[in-house]
Amino acid sequence: MNLKQAFVGILTTGCLIGAAVLLPSVGQAQDAKVKMAMELLQSMAGKIGPPKTEGIDTVAGKQVPAIYFGSTKMNNHFDLVDEVVKQAGGTATIFVKSGDEYVRVATNVKKDDGSRAVGTILDPKGKAIASIQKNEPFYGEVDILGKPYITGYEPIRDQSKNVIGIYYVGYLK
Structure with a gap:
């Protein structure tokens, strides 16, 4: 019986060590995926033209x-965000700055009824907006319309370097 308990103990310890080693790499893979999707979104937007x-x-x-972006209006135009998701998975959004709010104008984030969440705003009390207000990107976990996502948010700047919107990509956790 002692040999069996010792074996189970060693096996359990091995599984815990294996999980501890693998879990950070899952998180790092998710972070790399978000960064790659953000680079894709920004690159594709840049090919359309400068933001204004x-x-x-x-x-x-x-x-x-x-x-x-260039002469292409993003409001209610979903080709860019849908192409990013087609290539990278997840979700993508273009927000526009409207007063103190950031409004989703092109998105494939869905509301509970399955419709696109256009017209909804970035959580004014969330972690992402705090970074954007400091003119900094935000990468991390946030709640979007009641669901947890691993995300990236980067300011969209016009040619005068003013923040006029936000690039967003994310993956449902």
Whole structure:
């Protein structure tokens, strides 16, 4: 009986050590995936053209600035975010700065009813907005519309270096 208990103890210890070694690499893989998706989103947006805001547009019944990459308006235009998700998985969003809020104007994040979450705002009390307000990116876990995501948020700057929006990518945890 003692030999059997010793074997089970050694096996259990081995499993715990194995889990401790593997779990950080799962987190690192997720972080690498988020960074790769963010680079893809920014690269694809850059190929369309430089970011700018111009005029006002209606998104989900809200009046918000129209955000462009080059001459392509992003408000209610989903090709960019959908192509990023097609290539990298997860979710992607373009936010526009509207006063003190950041509004989703192009997204494939879904609401509970399955519709795109356009017109919803970045959590004003969340971790991501605190970084963006300091002109810094944010990478980490956040709650989006009640669900946990591993995410990346990077400021979108116009040619004068003003923050006019946010690039977002994320994966449901």
